[in-house]
Amino acid sequence: MKNKKFIISGGGTGGHIYPAIAIANELKTRYPDAEFLFVGAEDRMEMEKVPQAGYKIKGLWISGLQRSLSLQNLAFPLKLVSSLMKSKSILKTFKPDAAIGTGGYASAPLLRMAAKQNIPCLIQEQNSHAGITNKWLSSKVQKICVAYEGMENFFPSDKVKLTGNPVRQDLLDISLKREEALTFFKLNRDKKTLLVLGGSLGARRINQLIEKSLPFFERINLQVIWQCGKFYEETYKNKGNENVQVHTFLNRMDLAYAASDFIISRAGALSVSELCLVGKPVVFIPSPNVAEDHQTKNALAISEKNAAILIKENELDTNFEKEFSDLFSSIEKQEMLSKNILALAKPNATIEIVEEIEKLLKNNN
């Protein structure tokens, strides 16, 4: 039997890249001889993160349409045509058995051309509000795996399958990695640890809050692992001290989660799914600057079940210290949040998505 070939496209931000890598890893365990090719946008973070995960990637000259009027939009039709042509040629050479898209603009031309060539196509939507690319592709692909109920509002209902978001397997058993994690981050074992996450690119407002709150964290004797994001590296890289470590990006998220006792995080879809598996007390500070305010919806789905604390950006100045102090001083509250958020985890999502891909392969034989 000929070895399987899978082409996978998703990127722009970590929220699209890591689901793609999780799906590839699961496919690889089932088809150890399979060939994989990723397709991304040539100037985005997938071009670095995908090879780091051990996969080949080709870049397309493509970017998203800016929401505001912008000169960049003038080049968009040209980029789209060029990406469609390059996708066609990549597909012709690689000849995949299936194409998988996890959102982000590079997946639009690739999956569009794959569908046109009758290659079985599956897309995965991470958010409770469908992204532009996935909406555009939904009529062309065979299967759409989603993480939230009610996605039939965006997609043809007969194609939708509720699986949850595919999360990297190394996050599944982090409780066993606590010791390794404390050593890895050189943490003081007598102090509690706060992990601060601004999403894959970092978050300006969270960084401002953390900088302002450092004396408060010092007062309550808390040590901090602070992921500031690559855009904010210059501003914050020297703000660390004995108790505070500043990182641009954390490559070992499993150990960062394992080391932490409290987590402050943006509410990107993948972060939320990962935090459910991790099961620690979380304060969500959703970005208000994303389409349809979807991060607030992601966070509300958790906080409404008493499974995390949600503080909106415009309430940080008045509420943060009080809410965090209450959490810090109440073991009961910490345990309740941990228990409730763990109950929302969907650890089998990746497996279920791969089973859907296998069904497509069978139907195509």
Ligand SMILES: CC(=O)N[C@H]1[C@@H](OP(=O)(O)OP(=O)(O)OC[C@H]2O[C@@H](n3ccc(=O)[nH]c3=O)[C@H](O)[C@@H]2O)O[C@H](CO)[C@@H](O)[C@@H]1O
């Ligand atoms: C500003 C923006 O447009 N954000 C969107 C983007 O978020 P973003 O790219 O931040 O995505 P998520 O929060 O969903 O996921 C972040 C991913 O990056 C990883 N990570 C993060 C920091 C780090 O230092 N190391 C690391 O590995 C996390 O473990 C996670 O796997 O895509 C998400 C999924 O479509 C959306 O819900 C978000 O609204």
